[in-house]
Amino acid sequence: MTTLSVGEMYGTHPEGIAALLEVSGASTMALSFREDRAFAxxxxxxxGAVGSTRLDWSGAEVFERSDAFDADELRRLTASYAGVDELAVVFWSNLAVPSVALAAAAVADHAEAVLECxxxxxxxxxxxxxxxxxQDGEGFTAGRVPH
Structure with a gap:
């Protein structure tokens, strides 16, 4: 039995982001494993982590939590916190699906496609x-990255 390393598993299922890439076009770039790890x-x-896919926000500056979990809320949050022409990197809970980099405005424009990934x-x-x-079914948390 061969075990794949995280680097070997990373990005092996780009079909997970196919719809996002289709609607956003050349403005979205799938990241390599090295690029993903650098941004991560x-x-x-x-x-820290709470469970397998939740972040531990204790000790971080949380701006807001929202029970909404739809594209309209992602658009609102992106508009509230992103600067003009700001780059956004989207990470998924499954490393087999490559992370993407795109303009924050494109995250808002294609919020449905982002959340469907x-x-x-x-x-x-x-x-x-x-x-x-x-977190689908639970909502959004927005805050400052701890340093």
Missing amino acids: ALSVGRF SPECWIYLTDSDVLIEF
């Missing part, structure tokens, strides 16, 4: 140093 080290990697995701706003966590 600046964002989701700075949080996975039941959990994290949107890192690179200039604002803000992370938005999405």
Whole structure:
């Protein structure tokens, strides 16, 4: 039995983001494993975990929590916290689906497609140093990445 490393498993199921890539076009880039890990080290990697897919926000500056878990709420949060022309990196709960980088405005424009990729995701706003966590059925948390 051969066991794959995380790096070998990463991005093996790009079909998970196919609909997002189709609607967003050339403005969205699937990240390599190295790029994913570099952005993760600046964002989701700075949080502890609660269970297998939730971040531990204790000790972090939380701006807001929302029980809404739809595209309209993701659009609102992105508009509230992203700067003009800001880059966003979207991580999924399954490393077999490659993370993507795109303009934060494109996250808002294609919020439905973003949320359809996975039941959990994290949107890192690179200039604002803000992370938005999405848990399907539970809602969103937005806050500052701890340093």
